[in-house]
Amino acid sequence: MPELRLNLIRQEWVIIAREKGKMPEDFVKVKQRKRHPDFQETCPFCPGNESKTPPEVYTIHDGNGWRIRVVPNRFAVLSKEGERTRTNSGLKKGVNGVGIQEVVIETPLHNLTTATMPIEQLKEVIHTHKNRFLEMYKDPRIEHVIIFKNHGSASGTTVEHPHSQVVGVPVTPHQIRSRIESAMRFFYDTGDCLMCKTVSDELSDGTRILFNTEYFVSFVPYAALSPFHIWIFPKRHSGSFADIRPEEIKDLALNLKSTMTMLYYGLAYPDFNYIIRSGKPGHVDSEFIHWYLSIVPRVVTASGFELGSGMYINPLVPEMAAEFLRNVRIQENE
Amino acid sequence: MPELRLNLIRQEWVIIAREKGKMPEDFVKVKQRKRHPDFQETCPFCPGNESKTPPEVYTIHDGNGWRIRVVPNRFAVLSKEGERTRTNSGLKKGVNGVGIQEVVIETPLHNLTTATMPIEQLKEVIHTHKNRFLEMYKDPRIEHVIIFKNHGSASGTTVEHPHSQVVGVPVTPHQIRSRIESAMRFFYDTGDCLMCKTVSDELSDGTRILFNTEYFVSFVPYAALSPFHIWIFPKRHSGSFADIRPEEIKDLALNLKSTMTMLYYGLAYPDFNYIIRSGKPGHVDSEFIHWYLSIVPRVVTASGFELGSGMYINPLVPEMAAEFLRNVRIQENE
Numbered sequence: 001m002p003e004l005r006l007n008l009i010r011q012e013w014v015i016i017a018r019e020k021g022k023m024p025e026d027f028v029k030v031k032q033r034k035r036h037p038d039f040q041e042t043c044p045f046c047p048g049n050e051s052k053t054p055p056e057v058y059t060i061h062d063g064n065g066w067r068i069r070v071v072p073n074r075f076a077v078l079s080k081e082g083e084r085t086r087t088n089s090g091l092k093k094g095v096n097g098v099g100i101q102e103v104v105i106e107t108p109l110h111n112l113t114t115a116t117m118p119i120e121q122l123k124e125v126i127h128t129h130k131n132r133f134l135e136m137y138k139d140p141r142i143e144h145v146i147i148f149k150n151h152g153s154a155s156g157t158t159v160e161h162p163h164s165q166v167v168g169v170p171v172t173p174h175q176i177r178s179r180i181e182s183a184m185r186f187f188y189d190t191g192d193c194l195m196c197k198t199v200s201d202e203l204s205d206g207t208r209i210l211f212n213t214e215y216f217v218s219f220v221p222y223a224a225l226s227p228f229h230i231w232i233f234p235k236r237h238s239g240s241f242a243d244i245r246p247e248e249i250k251d252l253a254l255n256l257k258s259t260m261t262m263l264y265y266g267l268a269y270p271d272f273n274y275i276i277r278s279g280k281p282g283h284v285d286s287e288f289i290h291w292y293l294s295i296v297p298r299v300v301t302a303s304g305f306e307l308g309s310g311m312y313i314n315p316l317v318p319e320m321a322a323e324f325l326r327n328v329r330i331q332e333n334e
Numbered sequence: 335m336p337e338l339r340l341n342l343i344r345q346e347w348v349i350i351a352r353e354k355g356k357m358p359e360d361f362v363k364v365k366q367r368k369r370h371p372d373f374q375e376t377c378p379f380c381p382g383n384e385s386k387t388p389p390e391v392y393t394i395h396d397g398n399g400w401r402i403r404v405v406p407n408r409f410a411v412l413s414k415e416g417e418r419t420r421t422n423s424g425l426k427k428g429v430n431g432v433g434i435q436e437v438v439i440e441t442p443l444h445n446l447t448t449a450t451m452p453i454e455q456l457k458e459v460i461h462t463h464k465n466r467f468l469e470m471y472k473d474p475r476i477e478h479v480i481i482f483k484n485h486g487s488a489s490g491t492t493v494e495h496p497h498s499q500v501v502g503v504p505v506t507p508h509q510i511r512s513r514i515e516s517a518m519r520f521f522y523d524t525g526d527c528l529m530c531k532t533v534s535d536e537l538s539d540g541t542r543i544l545f546n547t548e549y550f551v552s553f554v555p556y557a558a559l560s561p562f563h564i565w566i567f568p569k570r571h572s573g574s575f576a577d578i579r580p581e582e583i584k585d586l587a588l589n590l591k592s593t594m595t596m597l598y599y600g601l602a603y604p605d606f607n608y609i610i611r612s613g614k615p616g617h618v619d620s621e622f623i624h625w626y627l628s629i630v631p632r633v634v635t636a637s638g639f640e641l642g643s644g645m646y647i648n649p650l651v652p653e654m655a656a657e658f659l660r661n662v663r664i665q666e667n668e
Contacts, residue, residue: 002431012508017411077351091535097336148638156637174346175644201425275642303490304482308609310509
């Protein structure tokens with residue numbers, strides 16, 4: 001019998017399509033792996049081409065040049081200049097499109113990805129995310145900041161060079177407000193933080209756990225929205241990524257790299273997105289907001305059913321996904 | 335200055351990326367058009383291959399054979415048999431995966447699409463949708479029925495033969511509940527049906543209208559979620575598609591065909607989904623539920639920004655999309 005599971009954070013039903021008999025291996029795209037060079041002359045993010053991007057707003061240097069550059073997104077859809085003004089005419093409700101869009105160039109090397117990046121580099125990427133997150137929230141026009149990474153064409157990017165994005169928008173998205181409302185309702189109903197309770201339940205169950213480090217735990221959610229959907233939760237309750245401490249940054253780098261390495265070898269270099277879901281800096285002490293990181297390998301395509309219902313069909317049982325990933329053989333020195 | 339617009343039905347913000355300078359023509363995929371034959375021997379939906387599908391549950395015949403066949407989905411993820419039982423263990427909330435999934439084979443001809451289908455045939459497709467919609471709701475285990483069509487690989491289907499799907503699920507999706515709540519709040523705030531008000535506003539504005547027929551109007555929404563996103567609204571207030579009358583079916587066929595023809599020629603045969611969003615038969619007399627049809631040409635890919643925020647970036651100004659479509663030259667006899 002197939003099963004529907006309720007994703008409590010998203011408050012949406014997921015059909016776990018057990019009967020389809022899909023095995024984890026069915027999602028491995030056997031694609032001819034292109035071995036990209038570590039430098040590409042035409043790439044605007046490669047060293048030597050710094051003039052092809054707007055001037056950086058933040059940089060990490062070492063003796064040999066930059067290790068990380070943050071630049072305004074040349075193809076920004078929001079305008080950095082201007083007032084945030086609302087228009088309100090009957091059913092037409094609008095806001096001026098002010099906002100900040102930055103690109104984090106994560107490394108000078110063209111052909112790295114999160115799984116293959118040295119852990120020190122990944123630590124600096126997370127440190128940079130925190131820096132830009134705090135910086136953007138200083139702008140009073142910014143209501144919400146999203147940190148995300150697109151990797152590979154199925155993820156919605158055309159740029160190969162390892163990069164992530166930090167975007168500040170002048171409104172609170174409905175999806176975010178809706179998650180906050182669910183978490184708040186859960187807290188007032190039960191006295192518990194939904195995320196803290198999820199972490200302790202997952203740890204004592206164990207079947208969906210991937211990687212349990214000092215401060216973080218990665219796991220396939222009970223109601224994973226798609227095959228190999230993964231959450232990385234901080235074990236310390238905190239409403240905002242703004243609050244991440246140096247020792248936690250180091251541990252998150254370890255956990256994220258380990259988890260992404262399972263995906264990288266297990267699924268043969270899949271396209272993916274990851275997203276940091278966080279309250280604003282002012283939410284640090286919230287009892288019910290708890291930030292986390294969500295990883296979505298892009299191995300399936302949404303159809304009219306998902307568009308029409310908002311529900312998800314996950315053709316892979318979450319426990320099987322987790323077991324498969326835990327057993328991935330890591331090919332060092334490949 | 336770019337602009338954010340609030341989609342009142344979905345209650346989500348859309349960034350209208352005016353500054354990106356995208357023109358409607360930029361979304362025309364210049365793909366080598368494959369001329370499919372009208373019969374394909376290996377296609378399970380082509381005449382003569384009826385044994386490759388489960389036996390039909392509904393058929394429209396004429397003297398020469400069938401014109402429409404409805405069959406259970408051979409790859410159903412939900413089980414038609416079994417009880418609907420809930421499990422509720424701490425954070426793990428589940429429902430047995432019972433449900434009904436049917437495929438509507440819309441025509442014997444392998445190479446038609448909504449735009450090229452004779453209007454009589456399209457009328458029978460809509461009539462069939464209504465029949466299956468009513469039939470599924472007779473099953474007390476079914477809480478919600480979704481009618482949708484996937485066309486082309488970007489829409490999430492691999493089957494070429496013209497078909498649509500009707501799916502009955504044992505829960506009310508959160509996305510649906512959330513839309514109903516918005517419409518209810520609007521009604522109690524203003525005394526108006528949000529959809530009726532939208533129709534009258536769009537008709538008097540005119541800039542986003544595509545096709546205004548006797549009972550239906552098609553238009554690009556003010557806060558369209560993606561390029562060429564289109565709504566077709568019944569002008570008569572009704573909470574459920576269950577209530578569509580014969581003369582309205584005829585008019586919807588005309589409106590849908592005309593609208594899809596604009597997309598077909600204007601965007602060079604795009605992949606698309608369409609979805610009928612409707613209350614259940616018991617919602618016919620609701621003051622605030624109002625069924626409609628939504629068309630989503632799949633010309634852009636969601637990225638981490640959309641996944642992370644729930645917001646949409648529409649790189650094409652809705653008024654420009656509508657103007658472009660109104661000016662499409664229909665190539666008859668092609």
